Amino acid sequence: MVRNLFSAKVRKAAAKLVLSMIGLAALQGCENVQTTQAGAVGITRKQSMSVVVSREQIDQQAAAAYSQLRQEASQKRTLNTDPALLARVQGIANRLIPQVKVYRPDAVHWKWEVNIFQSNEVNAFCMAGGKIAVYTGLIQQLKITDDELAAVMGHEIAHALREHVREQQTRQQTAGLFTAGAVIGAAVLGYKIDPDVANTTTQLVYSLPHSREAEVEADNIGLELAARAGYNPKAAMTLWQKMGALSGGRPPVFLSTHPSPESRAADLARMSQVVQPLYEAALKNQPKR
Numbered sequence: 001m002v003r004n005l006f007s008a009k010v011r012k013a014a015a016k017l018v019l020s021m022i023g024l025a026a027l028q029g030c031e032n033v034q035t036t037q038a039g040a041v042g043i044t045r046k047q048s049m050s051v052v053v054s055r056e057q058i059d060q061q062a063a064a065a066y067s068q069l070r071q072e073a074s075q076k077r078t079l080n081t082d083p084a085l086l087a088r089v090q091g092i093a094n095r096l097i098p099q100v101k102v103y104r105p106d107a108v109h110w111k112w113e114v115n116i117f118q119s120n121e122v123n124a125f126c127m128a129g130g131k132i133a134v135y136t137g138l139i140q141q142l143k144i145t146d147d148e149l150a151a152v153m154g155h156e157i158a159h160a161l162r163e164h165v166r167e168q169q170t171r172q173q174t175a176g177l178f179t180a181g182a183v184i185g186a187a188v189l190g191y192k193i194d195p196d197v198a199n200t201t202t203q204l205v206y207s208l209p210h211s212r213e214a215e216v217e218a219d220n221i222g223l224e225l226a227a228r229a230g231y232n233p234k235a236a237m238t239l240w241q242k243m244g245a246l247s248g249g250r251p252p253v254f255l256s257t258h259p260s261p262e263s264r265a266a267d268l269a270r271m272s273q274v275v276q277p278l279y280e281a282a283l284k285n286q287p288k289r
């Protein structure tokens, strides 16, 4: 028995050394990056990102999962293809997407996709690389206005721009709790995805509960994207109020991944003032809706 050759003290020291080497390896696999420019709302936080899991990899995996989600929804006839609704949601996306250049010019060239899924869930997400999903439950249960829908979509697009999922995976990886490829692989390959159970997948990989700082960033960037696209930034406040009021029954899925602390309303009120001039400028430059 090899371990009997060494004293407990030596074994303990060796274990410590191995652990610190693992820690070092994890740290060396990260780089500090600024995924976006600051924008008018001033996002300057540097993020620690794994170099082991590249953005390209995450984008590819997200694209594959999104494609499967859409395909299965299509087979089950839960892909909403109502022309009027599609025109409405895609129309909002088409005005928001060009605004992303303020934060990261490369994102203008992402392969953006927008689909509407038939489901009672109050939910929406934007996967890495610009794959947007809006659930009919969000539109119907909140009786959502275009300005509010722009706020939700802007917020979700912001998470993708800031690569918050990759950042969170990096954190978990660094903590030694996460094998990114395995979990993503399981989500892509192992789960039967349809809009009703997609929640499991989206929570696992794409809508992991975000940190408070990620939420504030998404709120602020979302406000700016919406304002620049000519949507009233104050709608973000009514949106979260409506979302909160819904929680009477089953809390909206959206809230389970988006902690909604009380300070959010105050933050949104303050920041909507900052982007108000951008909104007014956009209104002048755009045809009346």
Ligand SMILES: [Zn+2]
Pocket (backbone or CB within 6 Å): 155, 159, 210, 214, 215, 218, 257, 258
């Ligand atoms: Zn969020």
